[in-house]
Structure formats: C-alpha cells, structure tokens
Amino acid sequence: MARRKAGAARDGLNIILVGCGKVGVSLVEKLSQEGHNITVVDRRAAAVSAVTDLYDVSGVVGNGASYRVQQEAGIDEADILISVTASDELNLLCCTVAKKAGNCATIARVRTPDYSEDADYLKEKLGLAMVINPEREAALAIARLLCLPTALSVTSFAGGHAEMVRIRIPQGSKLDGRCLRELGKELVGPVLVCAVERSGQVYIPDGGFQLASGDALTFICPSRDSKQFLGRMGFETHQVHNALLIGGSKAAYYLARRLLAVGVQVRIIEADMARCEELSCLLPKAIILHGDGTDADLLREAGILQAEAVVPLTGIDEENILLTLHARAVAPGAKAVTKINRIMYPEAVAQLDLGSVVCPKHLTTDAILAFVRSRGASKNSNIEALMHMFDNRVEAIEFLAGEGSPLLDIPLRELALRDHLLIACLFRNGRTLIPGGDDCIHAGDRIIVVTTHTGLRELAEILA
C-alpha cells in the first residue's frame, strides 16, 4: 500500500521528533518555520508542554521507542522520524522500531565513539536514512579551522572538495578599499566572494562592491586553493603545529584524532583521572594531562603561552567562553576556537571577542534540515548540504542536479535567477569550478548556491 501521498510535500511532511532537548527544540523551531507537521515525543511532560506552548506542534508524553507511543504520535502517516534523545541506544531503538512500525525515513543522533566508528554499518543494517554525530561534526569543523587559523570559519562542500571560508579584513590589508572587480584581475585562482558582513548588515556583493577593513568576507573556492589565495592577499596560512585541548569530552577525542592524523601535537587537560587513562589508551600519541583545566597556573604549566591553538571543550559553555577570553589575553598569537552548545544569547556572545565559534547544535540542525528539505522536494534535485550563515539570514545550499531538472544545459547567463542569489560553485567530475555566464549545469553536477532567500527546497526554485 502506498502510504505516502503525492501532495504531502506541499502541506509539509509529517515528522515525529523524539527528544525535546537543546537540539530537539532548535529542530522544532526550524522545521515548523518550514511548515512541516511535527509531533514531539518526550518522557518529561514538562519538556513536551514547553515545546507545544511555544510552537505549533503537537506533543505526546512517553517513551519514544515504545510502539504504542509511536502509534499515538502517528507513525503510520509519518514521513520522517528523528531521534535526538540524550541516549544513543534509545535513539537507535526508536529508529529501529519506527522502521518496522511505519514506513518512514529515520534519523538517529549517535555520539559515543563506540557506535559512531561503525556508523555506516549501523546505517545499513538498521535501515537508517542518516546517522548524525554532532560532536564529531564539531570536531571536524574545529580541525578545519586549525588547519587555516586565519579563518573565522571554514565549511566544506562537495564532499570536502570545495571550501567556504570566512575571514575578517584587518587594518592595512591588501584587500582594504579594493573593488571586487579589480580584485578579480589579481585573482588567478578560482575564487568567488559570496557575502560580506559589514556592521551587522549582510551584502551579497557585485563587481562594484568596495571592501573595507573590518568587513567579514566569505569566499568559496576549491579546497586546495584557499591557502594560496589567502597567502597572495597577505594572510598567514600556516596550519598550527600544536594544540591545547581543555576538557576530554567526546568532541576532544574526535578532534585529537583528526589533528594527530595531520601531524599536529596535541595536549589534552582533563579533570577526571579515569577519563584521562581511557584517553591515553585511545590516543597514544597525545599528551594527556590530569588536572583542572580552569586553573590558570595549570594552564601555564601545560604550555598555554607556547600553544598555537587553544580549544576549550568542557561541557559548560560559560567555562569555554571564559577560557577562550583568558587564552586570547595571555597568548594573543594563539588561535582559539570556542565550542558553544546552548548559545542562549547570540547577541551577547557576538559582542565578545571570541574569534571562531563552533556550535554543534547548529551543525546538527543544518544537516537534518538539508535532509528534510530534500525529502519534501521532487526527485530531480537533491540537497546534499546546507549551512546557515549570519544568524540564519543567509543560506548556502549544495544541490545535486538530477536528470530531468529544468535547468540543465542552459548557459547560466540565460537563466533568470532570483535577486540576492548567487551560484557560487559547480562541482563536476571531481573538479571544482567557479562558474561564468557561459557555463551550463549538467546532470550529476553539484551546485552551491548562496542566497538570502531561506527555505529553498529544490534547484528549480533558484529561478525568479
């Protein structure tokens, strides 16, 4: 029996969300904005009523892995079940039950290394549509930043072949006061400036746009060219040689593994002895220090003054923020990256001089949102990745053009694109190119679009 109705996409998808934690609530906010029919499930009645009071969703109190509760939440008609409770096991069980009870796509959040090592195996055997690991995603994002410390943020697209890099233009930089058009002559490599943020305003610039110091500039280019470009513009481009991680959380483990693999020396300070021993077995090449990471003397002893990168990864946002501020005060040359889980006060955090901020919650939400949007779209395009920038005012979306998309094989100059929308990058047969007016989109291409129109679901929607 075909349970999914054809017209379902327009009315929004039926989504069951298990777990009303931080990520759960932030997903509810984004998904209900996009018009989906959401039912939240949580054991705690108070958590459920808090969400249903705030958003237009219905709630069920109970254990999300129980068949009866799933029935009550409408698993028969659900298109997607997303499980983001605190427990990995419960998440996996929810998805397994849902897969059997209804005919829906399932997404599980899995954070412990025990399971995430074999994420692909689990995904295949349990029939999961997606396994998301926020700690690992955050660690990878931090690792990208440590490889390019000048950047405020680095996001990868097209399976790592293209990068979107955000930098701040310092006083006296080569870029200060330059027009993008004259800049174009100097740029030998394929680089495209997609967005500029100036005193709170976000611009999607054209050729006549004049840069100034203090602007936050976002550009996209093939991953291997980003350093070259920045080097030519007079930026420091060396990757860090050593890093000090404060707190031995899961994210610290993932980050340390990644950094050790590219030859960075890693020191980890952790307060819990048992965890220290565990980490020293897992990461034999890293130096594990036992002690309280918030102790300034211990930090000096651990070499914070010599560190090229300091990454606070304690479970407490306030500690992370203070540690970053401390690191920037005592070791101004070091690259500091702050991981913030909750961000209740984005405006206040933006005022602090924190440099780069990584937020696992947003990474998770964006990844799931990309999946959900693709589900709601037609078959001839697919969203591969999605990123929100500048407080959700700008979206960068990576589409996969399928056969039968109406945009295929038409030169870009002939496409009537929407305003405030930029085709930033094409990825074809392993090559990244910055498209000109004569380029066409072919089936199988990946297209990265940067736009202020939030909520695009398919490629055809980039047309005016």
Added chain:
Amino acid sequence: MNLAMIRYVLGWALAVEGAFMALPCLAALVYGEAAGWWFVPVALGALLVGGLMAWRKPADTTIYVREGCVATALSWIVLSLVGCLPFWLSGEIPFFLDAVFETVSGFTTTGASILSDVEALSRCMVFWRSFTHWLGGMGVLVFLLMVLQMPGGSRMNLMRAESPGPSVGKLKPKVRQTARILYLIYLGLTVLEVILLLAGGMPLFDALCTSFGSAGTGGFGIYNDSMASCSPYIQWVTTIFILLFGTNFTFYYLLLLRRWKQALGMEEVRLYFLIVLASVAVIVLQLCAGGAAFGKTLRDAAFQVASIITTTGFATVDFNQWPQTSRSVLVVLMFVGACAGSTGGGIKVSRISILCKTMFKELHSYVVPKSVRKVELDGKPLNHEVVRGVNVFLVSYLLVFTLSVLLISLDGTDMVTNFTAVAATFNNIGPGLELVGPTGNFGHFSPFAKAVLCFDMLAGRLELFPVLLLFYPPTWKGAFHRTRRAAA
C-alpha cells in the same frame, strides 16, 4: 502588550462578520423584506473598518497568553456590538441594550431572549439571530485561525482562549489543520441535520434556523412556543443532534480515523451519555407515576434533558410545570453542561469528573495517609497544572455566580427566577424557571440586570478568565506606553 496584533485580530474578526452578513441579506432578498436593507450598511461598514484595521500586518506577530485572552474577549464584545446594529437600526428591537442582549445571547449560544413575540420579527432578522449561534458555537477566532498567518505559539494562545474545556488538545500537529477539521465536522453535522429535518417536512428556512440553533447549542426558537408544535419526528431528530453537538469533537475525529476502540473508550463521552440516560429515567419515572402517557413523556423528557445538558435551551414543553424533583434534575444539569471540546457550555462533564476524582483522592488520603495517587482521565495521569486549573475554575465560577445573583436581586424578582436566570445565562442555556421559564423571557429585567447577564453570558462562553482579565487592572498596566525601542 502587543496592541497592534490585537487590532489586527479584531479587524479580521470584524471583516469576517461583515462577510457573513451577506447571508441575512440573501434571506431578505428571497422573502422581499425591506428590513434586510439595514444589513447592507452594517456589513459594508464592518468590512471597511475591519479591512482597515487588518490592512497592515504588524511586524511583530507574537501573541502571548495575555494578548490571546484580551484579543478573544474584545473580539467577542465587538462582534456582539456590531451584530446587534441591524436589530436596533431597523427598529425591530427598539432598545439598544435589548438588541445587545439578544446578540450576545446569540453569539454565546445562550438563546435567552428578551422578545415575547418571536414570530413578529422579519425573517432576515430571525435568520441572522439564529446564524449568530452557528458562528459562536465553534468560535469566530477558531475560524480565523484557518486563515491567519502567525507564529505557532501565538495561534495556540488564541485557540486556548476561545475553546472550552480544562485543556485544549489538538487533533493534528498544526492549529490550522485542527481548526479546519473541527469546522468540517461542524459543517458536516449541520448539513446532515438540515437534510433530516427537511425529510421530516420542515420548510427549508425553519430547518436552517433550527439546525443553526442546535449546532451551536444555542436555542433561539423561531416559533413562540419554541419547538412544542413540531412533529415527534422533528423533535427526535433535534434531540439526537443537540446531543451530538454536545459531544467532544475529538470523538468524531477518532471515528473518522476508524479508531473505534479509542473513540468509544473516551471517558468523558461515556459519562456524558450516562448522565443523560439517568436523568431521562428519573424524569420519566416521576412523570409517569403522576399518570402521564409513556411515549410522549419519554420524548419530552429526552428532549428537555438533551436541551439543558448541552446548554441549548430549546423546549417542547413547559418544564416549569413539572414536579420539583424533575425541575431540580434540570437545574443540576444546567451546571454540569456538555463535554469539553464541544459547542456547549456549562462547567463541562470532564471538569465534573476531575473534581469528583480529586474529592475521592482526598477522601482516600484520610483513609490511607501518605498514599500517592494521581488523578487520571482516559487512563492517563493528569498534569498537576490541569487539576489546579479545574479547581481554580470552580472557585472563580462560584464567585462570579454568587455575585451575579446578588446584583440582579436588586430588581426585586423572586429567588428562583434570579438564581435560574443567572444559571441559564452563565451556562449559556437560555430558559430557566419561573419568570424566565420556557414560556417566559428576559424582557422584564432592568437595564442594569441585563448588562450583568450579558457579562455572564460572555464570561460563561469564554470560560471566565479571558473576560475577567479585561477587568483586571494589571492587564492594562503599561499597555499603552510605547517602549523606547518601539519608538526608535
């Protein structure tokens, strides 16, 4: 307070009312009545003013609990004030306050009338009078929720303010879908009733008005003797339908989804029908013991019980003449009221059930101290907040009730009249006993008493708090001060 959003909601409500006034215009055209002209300027005025108020959508569309309650209460007052204009302007109800009373009674689905001769009204007026029942039954704002765009939580705050019951459950994840399903069920049942009444030989106009009256559980009769002169078939059809409209609408939704077991297991619905059966049995026994014929007595008893418990207020017999026990049963039913999530008024069966369970829980704690028990409904433990809400509701209900009886006793009418007049308006029923019985009306009350009763009807329909909030000074504190940010 977000005054701009309240203005916006009020504007929409007005515009919708103006649009619906096209229906009595149509009736006037069909019957060639000159009185129908009065609807045209009022409808156009409402559309214009409402349109202007809702023209610019506020930048901030959030509605918090306070705004939701104030917007709801104000919109019901505005709807009544505008809705009464045709009656008054056309001179068919010469006194303004009387016209207001009649319209408030219509929108709140009370059905209490100040008219002694209904048949003297022109047909378009009768149609509008009955149609206000239909609009008020499910609620104008619930209708608006299908149309308006606003943030999710805001919709919920509006819906909660207007929907009856201790807690509002949504049938679907989105308020908009829930509102649509509720209105579809409502419309479907109404159409079904019209068809069945037509099949019984009732003229179309009468069938429509009777159906509006029963759908909203309102009870404005279109004949002077309410429904006494209707055929037994029509009386039975009406009995069944008012009972159906007094049932929790979730029941129908579950039936539509073919979840039979869950539907038939709904505690409130079962209790509701149980109360109806028991009351009918008591009245039939008493009347038959007095020597009445069984067939007609059963029909009359069933009709009166259904009409009172669902807070409709139609009558087929002057129950004022019944023996004391039967009269008392009806007065008790006035307070019980219909199910939550229906179009009926009163305290609601689910609240009564929760209150009784709380009482037994308390008793139990005397027998077995320190025992822990949760109050359950439909097999699910109830949130403490809900139980607390029900208790507070009862207290406020009794306070307002007592105060109202006190205030209208200034008129000097007898105790039973005063008591049942307040009971009949506060619970949105219509007729009470003695002077306000099925053959009487509310015309003899002083203007002051009428104003008090109007307040009671609105407070009863919106379940107290939205209306009480209007009279609570802190609600308005700082409402009219521009914040520095808004001015900037």
